[in-house]
Amino acid sequence: MEKYRILIVDDEKEICDACASILKSCDYIIETALNGAEAFRKIGEKVPDIVIADVNMPGMNGMELLRRTKKAYPEISILLITGYSTVGDAVEAMKLGASDYIPKPFMPEELRVKVSKMLESKGMIKENKRLKKELGDRYAFGKxxxxxxxxxxxxxxxxxxxxxxxxxxxxxxxxxxxxxxxxxxxxxxxxxxxxxxxxxxxxxxxxxxxxxxxxxxxxxxxxxxxxxxxxxxxxxxxxxxxxxxxxxxxxxxxxxxxxxxxxxxxxxxxxxxxxxxxxxxxxxxxxxxxxxxxxxxxxxxxxxxxxxxxxxxPLRERKEDIPLFIENFLSIRGKGSKVRSFSPEAMNLMMEYNWPGNVRELENLVERLAVTVADESVLPNHLPNEFRKDEVRLSAEVPRSSDKLKEAKRDLRAKAVEELEKLFVSSALERNNGNVSRTALEVKMKRQNFHSLMRKHGIRRREEYN
CATH class of the missing domain: 3.40.50.300 (P-loop containing nucleotide triphosphate hydrolases)
Structure with a gap:
């Protein structure tokens, strides 16, 4: 996670150093400036999450820095410090957009708590915006x-x-x-x-x-x-x-x-x-x-x-939308999954399928594949039997020689064995709630051998994706 960046502004270097020392224990990135003009320049170079500024500084004071910063960078949270605390100052600062206000002298813990609360509020605002964007993306008419x-x-x-x-x-x-x-x-x-x-x-x-x-x-x-x-x-x-x-x-x-x-x-x-x-x-x-x-x-x-x-x-009448739906469902349902795409061969099988359960069937399948496939790309052998029957039938052209017949039989036998192995592993794991050790014991295999079969067919343990 990226560290929060804080800029401390005071015309007294001792105050800057003291505030920096208090906050460094919280693992923030700390920068300092000795006047408002320097601070505004540094803000333009690298926008901080929080600016802590003294109100009373020569030249551009804290209030003016607050005005300029909130106009140019409204997302920055600002904490004002002053040695002349009055209700009027506080009201004026809040009207100008300050997030909080702290009078001198203050205790170290008081500064830490105020900064922590400001960052917590800032995090909630960011998360709220992210969720709204995600919701907007999900319910955009096209998606x-x-x-x-x-x-x-x-x-x-x-x-x-x-x-x-x-x-x-x-x-x-x-x-x-x-x-x-x-x-x-x-x-x-x-x-x-x-x-x-x-x-x-x-x-x-x-x-x-x-x-x-x-x-x-x-x-x-x-x-x-x-x-x-x-x-x-x-x-x-x-x-x-x-x-x-x-x-x-x-x-x-x-x-x-x-x-x-x-x-x-x-x-x-x-x-x-x-x-x-x-x-x-x-x-x-x-x-x-x-x-x-x-x-x-x-x-x-x-x-x-x-x-x-x-x-x-129905989906069978608009199959050109299948790639878009897959991309959308992966972004929603595939968080934490390694799966990023479907191979061209797997996508062809998805496009050829008739989808009797329509978009709901597609969404459920994409979610299942995001959970069970350990690779970045979904391959044809990851798809259910009803998808791959067509693949086997289409690939099994009628041989024209004895050698081609033998080759075709070997290929079909290998595919059948591969599918049987995959069903064997997934069914055994299902019976044992994803526990590999217990599953290997039940099927009378060494754990490492059973795990090799899992890797071969891209099947993950339940505890890895829960």
Whole structure:
């Protein structure tokens, strides 16, 4: 980790040296300057994390240095020192952007504590910015959904509707990334600083779904021991994502329709209406139009939800996005992993695969490979059997001579043995929770021999990646 850099500014060299001596024990990089002009020049050469400056100096004093520094380098934290401590000085310093204020004389520990707290606050601000950037990168429309031509019209549409409060209905096969798209819409909307709340409508019964969405009052049903807010209250000012909306009952559909029409609802057992300032994004893998015809889904609710319809095509129809998804998933799921890329051969197999589980299947596979592969590049032999069957079949051309037949048989035999060895090792490790010594004992092999097999097939111990 890079060391923090601190610049100490005082027209008295003894004060500079004393402060430097106090802080050197904390393993900071310390520099000093004997006046404001020298300090500002040094700041321009190498920006410090903290400037500790005396207020009373000839020429450019501490207050002027504070003004110039905060204007040019607002990220620098500044601690002002003075021998004439007044409330007015403190207020003025804080107004100009000082992080803290310390009067002379002060104890060494007092200076250390103030600097430590300033650096802790600075670290939290940096981490917050990093997380916001990471979140922004993850939910940028291109990274969330890919950049293929089939998605360009969807991007244009979502960029327009994200800044509105229009209800959106996302359709597509299971695993196409409907919730990720909902997250991206929320993150690119004016509501992004407010809650994003999701509910799987297929996981709850009618009674539980009503209580979950709208909340309930104490005693409204057996087990209601206290008042409980629902998801509409939890998502106040933000977005409520209702996944598998096609699974809600007609009774809940009627109450959801009222929320969409009147922007209000009642908790279960309550008589008072509550206002709902919530944007609804719904998703389904069912054909709601057919359900309307079958009378299993309300037609009026369908049209209220289907204000902006968005259909996400399956991954097999946009395979050109697979490399982008892999890069994105590796950056998110592959932290701490050695894996940096896929070999061209492995990428070809990924592109040829049909992906019945869509983007979710791809994300899970990338995460698994990031955890289990010990190399920087994923190779074909690291991929599951269903990917490599095509590879074996395509590589096994019909021989035209006896020698070619023998060579092909050797190759196929070697591939079969390699796959069997890999399955043997991974299955044995799984049975023993990744413990190599216990696994070697179970399969009756020397530990070093078993470990050699692991290295041969790029399989890592569980304790190395947990």
């Amino acid at each position: 969330a959904m890919g950049k293929c031509q089939a998605m360009q019209k969807i991007y244009d549409l979502l960029e327009k509707v994200s800044c509105t409060d229009s209800t959106i209905l996302i359709t597509g096969e299971s695993g196409t990334g409907k919730e990720l798209v909902a997250h991206a819409i929320h993150h690119n909307s004016p509501r992004k600083g407010r809650p994003f709340v999701s509910v799987d409508c297929s996981s709850l019964s009618e009674n539980l779904m009503e209580s979950e969405l709208f909340g309930h009052m104490k005693g409204s049903f057996t087990g209601a021991a206290a008042d409980k807010p629902g998801l509409f209250e939890t998502a106040e000012g933000g977005t409520l994502f209702m996944d598998e909306i096609g699974n809600i009952t007609l009774g809940v559909q009627a109450k959801l329709l009222r929320v969409l029409q009147e922007k209000e609802f009642k908790r279960v057992g309550d008589v008072v209406n509550k206002k709902a300032d919530v944007r609804i994004i719904a998703a389904t893998n069912k054909n709601l139009k057919k359900m309307v015809k079958d009378s299993s889904f309300r037609e009026d609710l369908f049209y209220r939800l289907n204000v902006v319809p968005v259909h996400i095509p």
